[in-house]
Amino acid sequence: MNPEKLSALLAILNPAIIEIIMKNKGLNCIEATKLFYNSDLYAMLENEASKLWHLSALTLYELFEEELETGHINYPEEA
Numbered sequence: 001m002n003p004e005k006l007s008a009l010l011a012i013l014n015p016a017i018i019e020i021i022m023k024n025k026g027l028n029c030i031e032a033t034k035l036f037y038n039s040d041l042y043a044m045l046e047n048e049a050s051k052l053w054h055l056s057a058l059t060l061y062e063l064f065e066e067e068l069e070t071g072h073i074n075y076p077e078e079a
Contacts, residue, residue: 001048009053010045016057017064024061041067044075 014036021032036042041064044050052060055076067073 001053003048006046006048006053013045013053013057013060014042017060020057020061021064024065036064039064039067041073044073050075 018029018032018036021027021036022029025032025035027035041052041060045052045060052063052075055063059076063073063075
């Protein structure tokens with residue numbers, strides 16, 4: 001996938017994930033965005049080779065929660 005397509009996908013996925021974080025964590029947009037953008041999951045999501053971009057926002061949020069709770073992420077087989 002070329003960088004422009006990945007960027008377009010992330011422009012859709014990231015706000016959806018941040019919205020879920022805001023709702024579930026009771027954070028405002030800035031707090032939720034900072035928390036997400038500083039996560040290992042976000043770094044992996046930016047890497048096209050990880051193929052995480054094909055997962056749903058909810059699944060990615062669950063991986064984000066796992067990272068917060070345990071400090072690591074068990075990536076799904078299909079990723």
